Amino acid sequence: MEPRSPSPACLLLLLLGASGFFQSYAVEVEVKDASNTTCLYAKWMMKFLIRYETNSSDYKNITLDLPSNVTHDGSVCGNDTQAALVALQFGEGHSWSNNFTKNNETYQGDFVTFTYNTNDTALFPDAKRKGPITVVVKDNMLPVHLNNVYVCHNADSFETENVVQIFWNVTLQAFVQNGTISKKESRCRADTPTSAPTVLPTIANVTTASTSTLSPAPTATPKPVENPDTxxxxxxxxxxxxxxxxxxxxxxxxxxxxxxxxxxxxxxxxxxxxxxxxxxxxxxxxxxxxxxxxxxxxxxxxxxxxxxxxxxxxxxxxxxxxxxxxxxxxxxxxxxxxxxxxxxxxxxxxxxxxxxxxxxxxxxxxxxxxxxxxxxxxxxxxxxADSDLNFLIPITVGMALGFLIILVFISYIIGRRKSRTGYQSV
Known part of the structure; x- marks a missing residue:
């Protein structure tokens, strides 16, 4: 699970009024195969920042934290041909899942699917749109060696139009070998020594950014898109x-x-x-x-x-x-x-x-x-459309022959008239 960091301005819109940003329960999932051997392990913390429309056509922002009672029905081990899956269910009809695929000697995340249910009136009072709403996000997690555990301590995020998903303290290993969690770690980009520390937005820095005047970038003439390869x-x-x-x-x-x-x-x-x-x-x-x-x-x-x-x-x-x-x-x-x-x-x-x-x-x-x-x-x-090409040549040839015949006929008529004129008596 290696997402991209959202813009501070968007985060602030969703975080205003929220207290205790990192107060959320950790979730731990251990999936075992038919022989009761661990095949997938994950432990992490996450929360969701959601913007929704009310019946009065204005918008509200809420924070959805993971509760203490989370189930993981439907999680599967995966194999060479089937993706591994971590699936969670929590609250009043909310769910989250991430699937992982194996490729030779590595594994990596594929798609993250988050469904929130606006029928949960405690979270979404006066929501205009009722029922489950699903967001699908491409996971940008780098490939991890099969015998390595993926670790990401720093906070990272996925941002879509109305939802920000935030993750931290992630420990994950898909396709566990021999039932033993590896001690070898593959760190996320956010944990690398050269990465900037996680800085949560404040009213001050967002206000400064919003009041700054930026020079417009020069407009480049777009290149025409070529036809696709077959x-x-x-x-x-x-x-x-x-x-x-x-x-x-x-x-x-x-x-x-x-x-x-x-x-x-x-x-x-x-x-x-x-x-x-x-x-x-x-x-x-x-x-x-x-x-x-x-x-x-x-x-x-x-x-x-x-x-x-x-x-x-x-x-x-x-x-x-x-x-x-x-x-x-x-x-x-x-x-x-x-x-x-x-x-x-x-x-x-x-x-x-x-x-x-x-x-x-x-x-x-x-x-x-x-x-x-x-x-x-x-x-x-x-x-x-292809047949047009086949018809074009005979039609063109036919038209040319038609014009030629007409010209010959006209020439013949003119010739006969001149001939008759020459034999008239004086």
Whole structure:
């Protein structure tokens, strides 16, 4: 759990009125495997600073401390293929979890998920939005050797739009070997000798910062974003390939101002499910984007049914602090349809409208989610945009021939008229 420190101004907004900043209960989790051997250990302190809207449309700031009675149901050991998970439940419907993945000789945090429940009227009196609210944050923890314990004494934080998560006195080891907590330590950045000491904001220093006049930075002309690289993705069912996809992907995020983000196929992994009538391809770029494409088969009663793209789900994380920029879903598509047993191809750029703030641009698309044979694409049906290229040449040639015929015909008529004029009697 290695987060980024929030800005002092944002912290102050949430800390005003809070007393005893570091007064919180420590939580300790020890997970054991089927043989009653310790496989995961964690002990740390944390608290949450939350800003919420009231029914009168103003905003209140509260501090959520860990109580003494915390449960950790659902925590799992993990292995080479399954992530380890620390899961907590506390208070009136609040929960927190962090999962850890193993990669060769190291492990590291993946995503931190925090859910707070505004139905807890003691914490959120007069909350306008009722019910659980979930915040997902990318964990920036550096890789730790498998036989090392991760230690971070200094306070560090995750900051999202309305929530700041603060951690300190962290001791953690995922994928414990031989049931024994290691004595070798890997320290966080905040504990390194060169790191600045933790300084909590005060009214004085924030006021000074807010009244200072900063010179505007020169505006640089943004460089145009190039088309994305084309990636090759596949899924297997047993030993057989069941889905093939070749595509370049570009996201267009326009919540505040349009931002184009290319998906890098070199850092993107694919997983999903294959079925007789439904298939899902999930792409994870390992940094900030999760995309899921769902295909279905329609008209199963006919001799040769068709498949098409029905749903696209996108979870977009801010690569700077891991906060969720967008979690969008559109399940009403009817795109990329062709006959079952064939593949669909579109070399030209296409646009998928996920919602008003998010689009996906596809390039060099070639997809076959069903009935893949011998790990190869079947005969492709090309999109209309590609077909335009095939029609353009014959249409152009036909038009040229038409004009030529018209010119010849006009010349012939003029020639005949001149000929008749020459034989008239005087």
């Amino acid at each position: 990636g090759n993705y596949s899924l297997k069912s047993g030993n057989k390939t069941c889905l093939l996809a070749t595509v370049g992907l570009q996201l267009n995020v326009s919540k505040d101002k349009p931002v184009l983000i290319n998906i890098n196929p070199k850092t993107t992994s694919a997983d999903g499910t294959c079925g007789n009538t439904t298939a899902t391809l999930r792409l994870n770029d390992g940094n900030s984007t999760l995309i899921a494409f769902t295909f279905v088969v329609k008209n199963t009663s006919v001799s040769v049914p068709k498949f098409y793209l029905k749903e696209v789900n996108v979870t977009l994380l801010n690569h700077l602090n891991g906060s969720v920029i967008s979690n969008a879903d559109n399940n009403n598509f009817s795109k990329w349809d062709t006959f079952l047993g064939s593949s669909y191809m579109c070399r030209k750029e296409q646009t998928l409208e996920i919602n008003e703030n998010l689009q996906i641009h596809t390039f060099n698309l070639w997809i076959q989610p069903f009935l893949v044979k011998e790990n190869k694409f079947s005969t492709a049906e090309e999109c209309f």
